[in-house]
Amino acid sequence: MRFGILGSGSWGTAIAKILTDNGNTISWWNRSDKAIQHIQARRHNPHYLSHAYFDTTKLKLTQDVAEVITHSDCIVIAIPSAYVTSTLLSVDKNIFKGKKIVSAIKGILPDQNVLLNDFLKTEFDFPVEDYFAVLGPCHAEEVASEKLSYLTFSGMDEAVTAQIAAHFRTPYINTITNNDIYGVQYAAVLKNIYALGAGIAHGLDYGDNFLSVLIANSADEMAIFLRSLGVQNIQVGTIDHIKHLHQKSQTNYAASVYLGDLLVTCYSLYSRNRTFGNMIGKGYSVKAAQIEMSMVAEGYNASKCMYLINQKIQANMPIAETIYKILWENLPAVEGFERIEKTLE
Secondary structure (H helix, E strand, O other), rough: OOOEEEOHHHHHHHHHHHHHHOOOOOOOOOOHHHHHHHHHHEEEOOOOOOEEOOOOEEEEOOOOOHHHOOEEEEEEOOOOOHHHHHHOOEEEEOOOOOEEEEOOOOOOEOOOOOHHHHHHHHHHOOHHHOOOOOOOOOOOHHHHHOOOOEEEEOOOOHHHHHHHHOOOOOEEEEEEOOOOOHHHHHHHHHHHHHHHHHOOOOOOOOOOHHHHHHHHHHHHHHHHHHOOOOOOOOOOOOOOOOOOOOOOOOOHHHHHHHHHHHHHHHHHOOHHHHHHHHHHOOOOOOHHHHHOOOOHHHHHHHHHHHHHHHHHHOOOHHHHHHHHHHHHHOOHHHHHHHHHHOOOO
């Protein structure tokens, strides 16, 4: 299987490392010719995960999106969600025919307020059967350092999902598969919003005790939303048989992709969303925090997208709604978290 990657940020770079470490030669799109020349000459991305080095004989670097798609069987899309539509609408409508697509964007497309698979269906008539999503819990920085990490692959065709996942399995990457396309993608969107909230709480000088209650209730709120969508496997602790330590137990993917990804995004210092939220809690404006970070915090746009989506679904989501109002309606963070405190009593 020939892989192509659209996106050269931290996550795109981490995925390129995983695939090439596994012996795959990849086509890789980077919008900057200067960055391409640097990677070819110095063997690392100058802007992201610069300590991750590549065997450049396994890289086909280009500024041409269509070239990557044409020369790949499976295209991994790791572009920030806000830039996906402008990038993909520049290519021919038939270019994805016969291809597999793996979404690694972990966000909703804010200009259309839809998941990537729904956008691809509308604009390219792309079948969901050929669409897959890769989620965490996983940080690009730890992948670059080859610290043991976990990836969850979701796709309707279990055999093809497993085949794709096998290309990502390395001594430092374990993989889990499932067929929960919508559940895992919405969970990835929501965990970024709740990580913003965790960061705001930290910036406001709340302690670990409050943070633990906030995150636990965020997990419950996420489950309420997912259940309203018809997602079934959203609980942890559902494997009731006992295995000895030397035996492999049945995998409950919800423990990793729902709870695990939420926890790592809320607690880790690598989390962009937590960092962004921390700035808001400390008094930065949204604009100032964006300039200071110089990287995309997916939860910012996602908070508005999910607020609008939930106007139709009407799930009870006071934490996510309050985070939206802090970021988009100028609700003071102190006042917003006083409201959240009352919902947690």
